[in-house]
Amino acid sequence: MKKRLLAVACLMLSMPVWAQEVKIDIKAFMFGPKDLNVAVGTKVTWVNDDQIPHTVAETHKVFRSGALDTNDSFSWVFNTPGEFEYFCALHPQMIGKIVVSQ
């Protein structure tokens, strides 16, 4: 048990200090939060809470998930600054934006 804890601690230490993880819920045909500001290196994870599949598709095809059924997730690490607008390719009225800054 102690060994396992140590291993986890070592893993955590080995992660860069600036690495962050943020979750976006897909619920009631909306991305929540719809607009999000993150630092470079942030890993964003979308989780679908709806009873219907959704997708996460960047408008310039920078990233594109497959179909996310209920409880499925998709992650993307934002390594470059900028504005990334995305939508659900199944329900294009669902839109969101990630602003990545240094």
Added chain:
Amino acid sequence: MDIQSRHPIRTDGPLNPDRRTLLKCSAWAGAGVIWALSGGIPRAFALDAAGNVSDPKALASTFHFVQISDSHIGFNKEANPEPVKTLQVAIDKVIALPKPPALILHTGDITHLSKPEEFDTAAQLLKGLPSTVHYVPGEHDTLDEGGGTLYLERYGKGTKGNGWYSFDDHGVHFIALVNVFNFQAGREATLGADQLAWLADDLRAVTSSTPIVVFTHIPLWTVYQPWGWGTEDGDQAIAMLRKYGSVTVLNGHIHQVIQKVEGNITFHTARGTAYPQPAPGAAPTPGPMTVAADQLRNYLGITDVRATQGDHPLALIDSTLV
């Protein structure tokens, strides 16, 4: 006093609220209604409790075809854990028709997540239908990694672009349009310039007296913009169809019957065979509507379309899976 003279009972007109009329009205609520189109003017005929039409004008059809939609094989949530079963009920209903349909249209969302096994299951079931099935894809059929490759490999042979095509049957010109590719953020569905150019070219050889049936997944007209229930450039296709005497536009996607008539064009969306969706704006989201299990089949169904050669009326008969 002669009551009869003060309140003459009419037996010749529509204002006579006799028992027969009342029965017809109550049948509307229970069993459904048939729309017969003559010169673009729709006329409603009631169905009796058994789903039959008593008026011979509506029955005098020389051929008929069936529309099935939104099977969503692979869906397994509360609104219908067993869409395979309800699709089978729909198929059995088609098999049970007194006369086999000349053809069958499936207006998309055959599968829920475009998985190969979902396509396989659907194909296995739909093989049981008594006539040739003509397909268009729904957006749920384009979710594979290739963005529609699996659908097109299976159903796209001999079609143009992303699966559009036309054919003639019993003097009716059928046009299959595809509006589930190239979605743009915040926008409605699109047909695209290539498909519109093809449509204009396809219609060149069709005389204005030929009845036309257009079938596509997402409604060509905007049913409800906030939910994306419409096709942005659908009006360009509709404009090309205005000169024709009888045009019927059949859609799926919204899992409920909604009808609109514009000149000689009748727009009609069919029920699905998997799960119901709320009426436009009636719920916060268009997500699956869960109804009592013993009520579900009242919300699912098929559409039978009857055509009479000569004066070209098309009659649309929606029936539920009950």
